[in-house]
Amino acid sequence: MSKKQLLKIIILGDSGVGKTSLMHQYVSKKFDNRYKATIGADFLTKDVEIDGQSVALQIWDTAGQERFQALGSAFYRGADACILVFDVTQQESFAHLTSWMQEFNIQAGKRDCVLIGNKTDLEDKRQVSSKVAQQWCQKNDDGIKYFETSAKENSGVEEAFICVAQAALKKK
Ligand code: GDP
Ligand code: MG
Helix, strand or coil: CCCCEEEEEEEECCCCCCHHHHHHHHHHCCCCCCCCCCCCCEEEEEEEEECCEEEEEEEEECCCCCCCCCCCHHHHCCCCEEEEEEECCCHHHHHCHHHHHHHHHHHHCCCEEEEEEECCCCHHHCCCCHHHHHHHHHHCCCCCEEEECECCCCECHHHHHHHHHHHHHHCC
């Protein structure tokens, strides 16, 4: 039996896009409608099996300090992969993705990444089409995959986490 692998995955994106909600939905299948600004950089661990390998996914959420260069180096240190999140109902959160990506590449070095457009349950308020998001991924030519999710309705969440974990695991 091969030994359990640890993968550190960090979640980045503007405040309010649903990073904490996505993490809780993925790890504990819970969604809480009340807005809680995340206090203190924190992580949750989920044990999964990927391609027959036992993996401990250590998922790091930001400390409610989602300004550029405000996240400490401990947050980025040793990160194997990144989940970039924007809110499909907030154009601005999409516009900031490039800066988040650059920040991640500088702090953690080039790593696997997936893009999540969250809050697809609010379809009537949508400001960013999936086509535009996919085009953004193509411009970033390292083959970033795009997922649409609703942390509220638990759609697409598992797929996005597994995809990035799978890619990162191949490089271990
Ligand atoms: P964070 O600042 O990126 O960690 O965002 P949060 O997870 O704290 O979520 C911000 C707000 O958006 C909260 O009120 C959540 O309940 C709400 N939210 C998060 N994900 C979704 C979603 O998929 N759909 C809807 N309708 N609301 C969501
Ligand atoms: Mg949060």
